[in-house]
Amino acid sequence: MIELIQRRRGLIAGIIAIILFGMWASTQYEPRVLASILLSGLTLGALYFLVTSGLSLIFGLMDVLNFAHGTLFMIGAYIGFTLYANPRLLLNTLPFGLALVAGWILARWLPANSLPSGHRRPLWVAAVLVGLFAIWNFELAPLATTALSSGGRVPTEQAQAPTPIFIARALGLAVAGVIAGAAFLAGREHTRRPERRDLIVPIILLALALLIAPLRLTLEEWLLSLDSNTRFLLALLIGAGGGAALGGLMEWSLIRPLYSRPIYQVLVTLGLVFVGTELVKGVWGPGGYFMELPAWFSQRGPNCPSPNLIAWLQDNCASIDVLGRPFPSYRIFIIALGILMFVGIAVLLRYTRLGMIIRAGVQDGEMVQALGINVRRVFTLVFALGAGLAALGGVAAAPFLGISPGLGQEFQLQAFIAVVIGGMGSFTGAAIGSLLVGLARAFGDQIVLTGIQLPWMSEAMTFSPSIARASTVLIMALVLLLRPAGLFGKKE
Amino acid sequence: MNEVLLEVDTIHTFIGQFHILEGVSLKVRAGSITALLGRNGAGKTTTLRSIMGLNPPRSGSIRLGGEAINGRPAYEIAYLGVGYVPEHRAIFRDLTVEENLRLAERKRGDLARRSDFIMSLFPDLKRFYRHPGGKLSGGQQQMLAIARALVPDNRLLLIDEPSEGLAPIIVEQIVAALRQMATETTILLVEQNFALAAQLADEYYILDDGRSVQHGRMADLTRDHATIDKYLGAG
Ligand SMILES: Nc1ncnc2c1ncn2[C@@H]1O[C@H](COP(=O)(O)OP(=O)(O)O)[C@@H](O)[C@H]1O
Ligand SMILES: [Mg+2]
Numbered sequence: 158m159i160e161l162i163q164r165r166r167g168l169i170a171g172i173i174a175i176i177l178f179g180m181w182a183s184t185q186y187e188p189r190v191l192a193s194i195l196l197s198g199l200t201l202g203a204l205y206f207l208v209t210s211g212l213s214l215i216f217g218l219m220d221v222l223n224f225a226h227g228t229l230f231m232i233g234a235y236i237g238f239t240l241y242a243n244p245r246l247l248l249n250t251l252p253f254g255l256a257l258v259a260g261w262i263l264a265r266w267l268p269a270n271s272l273p274s275g276h277r278r279p280l281w282v283a284a285v286l287v288g289l290f291a292i293w294n295f296e297l298a299p300l301a302t303t304a305l306s307s308g309g310r311v312p313t314e315q316a317q318a319p320t321p322i323f324i325a326r327a328l329g330l331a332v333a334g335v336i337a338g339a340a341f342l343a344g345r346e347h348t349r350r351p352e353r354r355d356l357i358v359p360i361i362l363l364a365l366a367l368l369i370a371p372l373r374l375t376l377e378e379w380l381l382s383l384d385s386n387t388r389f390l391l392a393l394l395i396g397a398g399g400g401a402a403l404g405g406l407m408e409w410s411l412i413r414p415l416y417s418r419p420i421y422q423v424l425v426t427l428g429l430v431f432v433g434t435e436l437v438k439g440v441w442g443p444g445g446y447f448m449e450l451p452a453w454f455s456q457r458g459p460n461c462p463s464p465n466l467i468a469w470l471q472d473n474c475a476s477i478d479v480l481g482r483p484f485p486s487y488r489i490f491i492i493a494l495g496i497l498m499f500v501g502i503a504v505l506l507r508y509t510r511l512g513m514i515i516r517a518g519v520q521d522g523e524m525v526q527a528l529g530i531n532v533r534r535v536f537t538l539v540f541a542l543g544a545g546l547a548a549l550g551g552v553a554a555a556p557f558l559g560i561s562p563g564l565g566q567e568f569q570l571q572a573f574i575a576v577v578i579g580g581m582g583s584f585t586g587a588a589i590g591s592l593l594v595g596l597a598r599a600f601g602d603q604i605v606l607t608g609i610q611l612p613w614m615s616e617a618m619t620f621s622p623s624i625a626r627a628s629t630v631l632i633m634a635l636v637l638l639l640r641p642a643g644l645f646g647k648k649e
Numbered sequence: 650m651n652e653v654l655l656e657v658d659t660i661h662t663f664i665g666q667f668h669i670l671e672g673v674s675l676k677v678r679a680g681s682i683t684a685l686l687g688r689n690g691a692g693k694t695t696t697l698r699s700i701m702g703l704n705p706p707r708s709g710s711i712r713l714g715g716e717a718i719n720g721r722p723a724y725e726i727a728y729l730g731v732g733y734v735p736e737h738r739a740i741f742r743d744l745t746v747e748e749n750l751r752l753a754e755r756k757r758g759d760l761a762r763r764s765d766f767i768m769s770l771f772p773d774l775k776r777f778y779r780h781p782g783g784k785l786s787g788g789q790q791q792m793l794a795i796a797r798a799l800v801p802d803n804r805l806l807l808i809d810e811p812s813e814g815l816a817p818i819i820v821e822q823i824v825a826a827l828r829q830m831a832t833e834t835t836i837l838l839v840e841q842n843f844a845l846a847a848q849l850a851d852e853y854y855i856l857d858d859g860r861s862v863q864h865g866r867m868a869d870l871t872r873d874h875a876t877i878d879k880y881l882g883a884g
Contacts, residue, residue, distance in 0.1 A: 510751075510752075513744065513748050513751065513752055514752065516741070516743055516744060517741040517743075517744055517748075517752055519743075520741055520742060520743060521739055521741065523703055523723075524735065524739045524741070525752070526703070526722070526723040526724050526727075527701055527703060527723050527724075527727055527733040527735070528724075528727060528733075528752055528753050528797070529724050529727030529728050529753075529755050529801070530724055530752075531722070531724045532724070533722075
């Protein structure tokens with residue numbers, strides 16, 4: 158018994174601390190106030206979790222501390238918002254990306270690997286030159302800003318290049334892709350000969366690019382004519398997908414060459430924070446945007462706030478009654494999204510082959526490799542998955558927190574704190590850490606608002622707003638004192 | 650004499666800036682057990698890792714069935730039919746016995762096909778099928794590590810010190826299993842316990858200080874006390 162208490166003293170201390178805090182909080186606040194603090198905390202916790210889950214998976218599997226994870230969150234918010242409010246920007250750039258990738262893949266059918274590796278550098282230069290020539294004078298900014306400031310409803314044809322020129326640019330980028338692909342393959346001996354059916358992917362990509370090009374206006378009108386709920390779901394999907402693609406690309410191009418040099422990896426991800434932020438400012442402008450809530454979460458009327466969740470399914474009120482206090486229904490959605498993703502990832506890790514490979518790779522990536530599994534490919538996949546989750550969080554946060562280039566930083570910091578509390582590399586730890594940090598922030602905000610009234614004091618103690626942020630650091634320090642590896646971290 | 654399955658020709662391998670293997674050559678004949686002997690630190694583990702592609706050699710060549718495999722990534726070498734049972738087992742502690750074995754599948758159905766054979770060699774694994782690997786005893790972990798290499802159809806098994814730190818009764822079980830396995834595949838075996846290696850192997854290679862220094866038939870080595878004293882310590 159005593160031995161058990163000693164072995165589990167951290168857990169016991171934690172439970173006692175939570176009970177004591179709960180008792181204190183329940184004397185301090187009325188139940189309805191407490192309930193909305195808890196729900197706010199859960200909302201933040203769910204958003205943090207979308208960032209920390211990827212951060213933690215990536216660290217656990219490949220020992221990479223991705224400082225750019227918050228930036229991916231922010232970019233996800235921008236991509237999702239753009240699809241929601243101004244698909245023109247996406248439709249006018251997506252074909253370029255598709256054509257470039259298609260060209261890159263098609264290069265495998267050239268006898269490029271018989272070229273001497275000395276040809277690599279001139280080929281790269283040629284690829285960059287052709288690419289630059291293809292997008293020469295292409296105006297991105299009007300596509301983003303003019304349409305957004307007009308609410309995305311005025312089709313500004315003049316913001317958009319004429320179709321023949323647009324297609325010519327796309328084909329130019331495809332050529333640049335082929336040259337770059339050849340540069341990549343030059344001098345590489347062990348490349349698998351492509352088969353005929355491998356042609357399907359680049360052909361589909363190229364066809365898609367050429368199909369979207371003449372249909373840009375029609376597609377834009379069609380997307381904007383969809384109801385806000387459908388557009389919102391699409392925004393979540395495309396935002397997460399775009400983030401995943403960026404994450405995969407980032408791992409493959411910048412992180413992968415540096416697995417043997419972790420310090421450089423950290424520097425690269427740090428650098429990407431600045432590059433990403435500046436790019437976003439360049440495309441979307443330095444100011445922020447506000448994303449309207451979709452219809453599901455924005456109805457007002459005589460029945461509102463909805464008395465409960467079932468009623469909300471009917472009337473889609475902007476808020477739901479919680480013990481007599483209205484609580485925004487969108488935040489309930491965020492909580493649900495967080496729980497859904499938690500369950501989804503847990504199932505993936507527990508029951509799929511990919512999950513098995515990840516769990517094994519966390520312990521010993523080399524042995525996984527020796528069993529015949531291409532661990533590098535799994536790394537890219539997990540990086541993309543983590544980035545996609547963060548981007549999904551960004552889209553979900555957009556209607557709630559607003560969108561600005563600085564959105565990522567604050568989340569990055571709190572997410573790191575949450576991951577450290579939970580234990581680096583532990584998935585459960587990421588979830589619990591996010592929850593703790595979210596709740597601490599919510600209680601902190603409440604304390605800033607009303608102060609703390611202790612029985613022996615005549616007036617409430619007041620605090621400055623930074624207490625909410627400082628409280629999470631305090632929790633981290635406490636946890637690290639009791640358990641140096643974090644709550645669920647492996648003891649080293 | 651059987652054909653040569655694996656041919657390692659004067660490989661030089663570096664770990665960081667350290668020149669660990671300074672010219673190791675060996676040949677493994679199909680269907681035999683070949684022992685790789687030498688003192689602690691002679692370079693036996695590094696040789697196996699070089700073959701597996703985990704520490705690719707900087708020069709020299711490695712051929713499997715006539716095909717050059719040096720410079721290929723480890724997972725491709727595994728795919729060509731090389732199974733690796735590393736020193737200190739390296740089983741996945743958080744995965745169950747079943748998951749450890751499933752992970753080793755290269756095609757769907759590998760495990761189902763081989764399960765009976767594996768369980769007949771190591772009945773313990775059946776008993777602990779759904780237990781995490783970390784909960785097994787040292788001997789059972791070794792069995793699991795070997796079993797993992799038996800799941801796909803491997804042409805060559807690289808086995809590093811399977812008897813290390815195990816009780817004699819377990820070692821007996823493992824020796825019996827290796828004998829069984831040798832009837833269907835080829836084994837390159839690193840073993841510190843000379844008596845055990847002598848029992849199992851047909852041929853031997855001795856490494857010393859990162860070089861191959863001597864090789865021949867195992868039966869001849871057991872009588873050659875001078876060589877044993879010189880290279881294997883008081884074996
Ligand atoms: N990671 C490493 N860094 C530096 N030297 C190493 C490393 N691993 C092994 N060595 C050295 O390489 C030599 C060969 O090691 P190893 O192949 O493990 O020998 P064996 O398996 O025969 O005992 C030893 O001298 C060892 O000290
Ligand atoms: Mg060794």
